[in-house]
Amino acid sequence: MASKGKGQTKKRSALNDVVTRDYTIHLHKRVHDVQFKKRAPTAVKEVIKFAQKAMGVKDVRLDPKLNQEVWKRGIRGLPRRLRVRLERKRNDDEDAKEKLYVYATPILGITNFHGLQTAVVDTE
Numbered sequence: 001m002a003s004k005g006k007g008q009t010k011k012r013s014a015l016n017d018v019v020t021r022d023y024t025i026h027l028h029k030r031v032h033d034v035q036f037k038k039r040a041p042t043a044v045k046e047v048i049k050f051a052q053k054a055m056g057v058k059d060v061r062l063d064p065k066l067n068q069e070v071w072k073r074g075i076r077g078l079p080r081r082l083r084v085r086l087e088r089k090r091n092d093d094e095d096a097k098e099k100l101y102v103y104a105t106p107i108l109g110i111t112n113f114h115g116l117q118t119a120v121v122d123t124e
Contacts, residue, residue, distance in 0.1 A: 018100075020087045020121040024113055025050050027070075028080040036076040043070050043078050051102050055088050059101040069106040083107040085121065 030046040031039045044067060051060045070078060087103045110116075 018088055018090060019055075020085060021054070022083060022085050022107060022119045022121055023050070023054060024116050024118075025082045025084055026080070027078050027082055031078060038075075039078055040071050040075045047082070047084065047104060051084075051086050051104050055086055055102045057088060057098060057100050057102050059091070059096075059098050061101060061103050063103065063105040065108075066104055066106045069108070081113045083110045083113070083116065 025047060027043050027046065030050075031042050034042045044062070047062065047066070047070070048060045052058055066084065069082065073079070083106065085105045085107055087105075088100055089103060091099055091101050
């Protein structure tokens with residue numbers, strides 16, 4: 001990626017249409033060395049940070065079921081891994097700062113994460 005001059009770099013566009021992907025987030029490594037009473041709140045923030053980086057959008061909205069899945073075993077008993085569906089959608093609000101937002105939902109019922117890859121999902 002070549003620079004275009006002083007102070008100008010080529011930005012990766014997040015506008016490549018609406019897309020839905022399934023990711024596995026390794027929460028255990030993201031909350032390592034965090035004190036017990038801050039583990040679940042930190043995990044929720046890390047899910048948001050992961051979604052921002054993976055989808056290239058600052059506006060991330062979490063499904064309440066995802067929050068319940070993180071907090072299910074209490075503030076310190078987090079799941080080690082979490083399978084998450086990230087949907088990049090168009091923002092219909094005229095006053096919105098960003099044209100897209102990401103909606104994160106959990107994929108329930110997965111106990112064995114071995115061999116799971118990032119997958120693009122057809123929403124149709």
